[in-house]
Amino acid sequence: MLLIDCPYCGPRNENEFTYGGQAHVPYPEDPYDLTDEAWGQYLFYRDNQQGEYAERWAHAAGCRRWFNAIRDTRTYKFLAVYPMGAGRPELAGGTR
Amino acid sequence: MSAIAEELPEQPDFLWHNPSPKKSYDVVIIGGGGHGLATAYYLAKNHGITNIAILERGWLAGGNMARNTTIIRSNYLWDESAAIYEYSMKLWEGLQEELDYDFLFSQRGVMNLAHTLQEVRDSQRRVFANQLNGIDASWIEPDEIKELCPPLNTSDDIRYPIMGATWQPRGGIAKHDHVAWAFARACDRMGVDIIQGCEVTGIVKDAGRVTGVETTQGRINAGSVGMAAAGRSSLLAEMAGFRLPIQSHPLQALVSELHEPVHPTVVMSNHVHVYVSQAHKGELVMGAGVDSYNGYGNRGSFHIIEEQMAAAVELFPIFARAHVLRTWGGIVDVTLDASPIVSRTPFDNLYVNCGWGTGGFKGLPAAGYTFAHTIATGEAHPLNAPYSLDRFTTGALIDEHGAAAVAH
Ligand SMILES: Cc1cc2nc3c(=O)[nH]c(=O)nc-3n(C[C@H](O)[C@H](O)[C@H](O)COP(=O)(O)OP(=O)(O)OC[C@H]3O[C@@H](n4cnc5c(N)ncnc54)[C@H](O)[C@@H]3O)c2cc1C
Ligand SMILES: [Zn+2]
Numbered sequence: 001m002l003l004i005d006c007p008y009c010g011p012r013n014e015n016e017f018t019y020g021g022q023a024h025v026p027y028p029e030d031p032y033d034l035t036d037e038a039w040g041q042y043l044f045y046r047d048n049q050q051g052e053y054a055e056r057w058a059h060a061a062g063c064r065r066w067f068n069a070i071r072d073t074r075t076y077k078f079l080a081v082y083p084m085g086a087g088r089p090e091l092a093g094g095t096r
Numbered sequence: 097m098s099a100i101a102e103e104l105p106e107q108p109d110f111l112w113h114n115p116s117p118k119k120s121y122d123v124v125i126i127g128g129g130g131h132g133l134a135t136a137y138y139l140a141k142n143h144g145i146t147n148i149a150i151l152e153r154g155w156l157a158g159g160n161m162a163r164n165t166t167i168i169r170s171n172y173l174w175d176e177s178a179a180i181y182e183y184s185m186k187l188w189e190g191l192q193e194e195l196d197y198d199f200l201f202s203q204r205g206v207m208n209l210a211h212t213l214q215e216v217r218d219s220q221r222r223v224f225a226n227q228l229n230g231i232d233a234s235w236i237e238p239d240e241i242k243e244l245c246p247p248l249n250t251s252d253d254i255r256y257p258i259m260g261a262t263w264q265p266r267g268g269i270a271k272h273d274h275v276a277w278a279f280a281r282a283c284d285r286m287g288v289d290i291i292q293g294c295e296v297t298g299i300v301k302d303a304g305r306v307t308g309v310e311t312t313q314g315r316i317n318a319g320s321v322g323m324a325a326a327g328r329s330s331l332l333a334e335m336a337g338f339r340l341p342i343q344s345h346p347l348q349a350l351v352s353e354l355h356e357p358v359h360p361t362v363v364m365s366n367h368v369h370v371y372v373s374q375a376h377k378g379e380l381v382m383g384a385g386v387d388s389y390n391g392y393g394n395r396g397s398f399h400i401i402e403e404q405m406a407a408a409v410e411l412f413p414i415f416a417r418a419h420v421l422r423t424w425g426g427i428v429d430v431t432l433d434a435s436p437i438v439s440r441t442p443f444d445n446l447y448v449n450c451g452w453g454t455g456g457f458k459g460l461p462a463a464g465y466t467f468a469h470t471i472a473t474g475e476a477h478p479l480n481a482p483y484s485l486d487r488f489t490t491g492a493l494i495d496e497h498g499a500a501a502v503a504h
Contacts, residue, residue, distance in 0.1 A: 001397045001398055001399045002389075002397060013399075014397055014399065015399050018388070019388035019389050021343070021390075036489050036490070036491075037489050040488045040489040040491075041339070043432075043488075044341040044431075044432050044488040045339050045340075045341045045488070046341075046343060048330035048340070048342055048343050048344055048390060049330070049331075049334070050331060050392045053390060055389070055390070071389070073344075073389075073390050073391050073392050073393070074391075074392050074393055075393065076389070076391055076393055
């Protein structure tokens with residue numbers, strides 16, 4: 001089980017959390033402006049890389065707040081957690 | 097030679113060769129799992145294309161093909177799904193004979209349990225839809241469930257009593273590694289090169305067409321390229337320069353030690369979430385849902401295993417004394433509508449088969465059949481036409497999430 005460091009509550013067991021997929025995917029500014037193709041991309045396409053992934057988690061069985069994290073999808077190791085609305089942080093050491 | 101060694105049976109012949117790659121092939125298939133193998137097989141058999149290489153980064157069928165829980169069924173809700181999975185079932189029914197290889201295909205029946213009123217309604221709707229599509233499906237009640245599968249706890253003395261189940265007698269299991277070997281031998285005999293330890297690291301393009309692949313064994317030119325890389329499909333698409341609507345998740349399973357045969361069918365429960373069968377040798381084989389997060393680590397979190405065991409013990413009290421012998425994980429390629437993609441791509445001669453997610457073992461004969469058709473002709477077969485990448489633009493999704501009980 002992953003140990004996830006909720007920015008509001010501290011480290012808690014994974015099964016207290018809900019996964020929210022890729023972070024930083026804003027709602028289109030003007031949905032009426034989108035082609036079907038672009039709308040499809042917004043609805044159904046998410047990045048799926050190997051390595052550092054910016055993603056959302058909710059502490060569903062705790063403070064019930066959403067936050068972002070950067071996690072390595074190969075090792076599952078959390079590299080950073082940060083609040084919703086904040087930009088993606090630069091990771092120290094320039095890990096890649 | 098010692099007396100003991102003399103008594104041992106002969107080492108069986110290898111079922112396929114391990115050739116070095118040629119400079120060029122008519123078709124290069126990326127991925128030596130069940131889908132890649134079946135695709136090469138049908139390309140050779142149905143379309144007379146035999147100058148084919150299957151490139152596998154690891155060892156043959158070392159991915160999801162030998163990690164799945166081998167459940168085969170075709171009782172899906174939507175017409176498009178019923179059509180392709182039932183076609184697959186029919187192919188399964190002839191494959192042992194066709195490939196001349198006994199891979200223990202056992203049509204022992206698949207039961208999808210319902211534990212809530214909503215599940216009862218959804219399940220009955222699915223049974224009616226299946227019947228309209230000519231699929232052997234029926235709704236059964238606790239008495240009949242108990243008769244078909246005596247170790248199941250059908251009493252009310254359980255947290256989520258079993259209210260009924262859908263029953264597909266033709267569903268069942270098969271020995272997955274033997275299925276791969278059967279296809280590999282057949283492919284090899286028809287002249288297909290199976291190349292293991294050969295990772296595709298780049299897709300070579302020239303003006304909108306793909307001309308070959310870069311691999312850890314050098315560049316290999318190709319007339320057409322078919323991707324059948326399951327959990328790693330997004331990585332290949334990225335190399336080619338397009339996106340797939342896929343998220344890769346760990347999916348785990350487990351086996352117990354060997355037991356006397358006590359469990360005669362395949363039982364799946366969406367609500368308490370576990371599926372259980374007993375393999376031919378006697379292991380209990382169990383699985384459940386994916387780990388929630390994206391991952392490529394070939395492992396998942398242990399609470400997923402604990403939860404499926406708890407569910408299994410609730411349904412089958414006699415399993416309480418069984419032990420976990422082994423757990424493992426594969427990486428499955430999940431789409432948003434839980435349906436596969438067997439499709440052309442933005443590049444003329446590059447094709448993709450992926451998105452089978454948690455349930456592609458049962459589908460591999462039909463996937464291979466239709467994907468081979470698409471690669472050979474450049475056009476979809478009627479069975480895979482609804483499964484094109486276009487559906488994520490047109491919105492013509494085939495939403496099997498939930499509709500088809502547990503997704504496997
Ligand atoms: C635990 C578990 C249980 C499951 N249970 C069931 C079930 O009961 N019933 C069912 O129908 N389905 C089930 N599935 C799903 C099923 O296993 C998959 O949908 C199916 O195996 C996918 O097709 P495949 O066999 O070709 O995949 P794989 O065997 O994963 O084949 C893909 C191959 O591509 C190779 N590859 C990837 N990238 C590259 C590259 N760059 N270069 C070269 N090679 C590459 C990989 O190494 C791999 O061998 C389960 C899966 C898992 C993990
Ligand atoms: Zn919290």
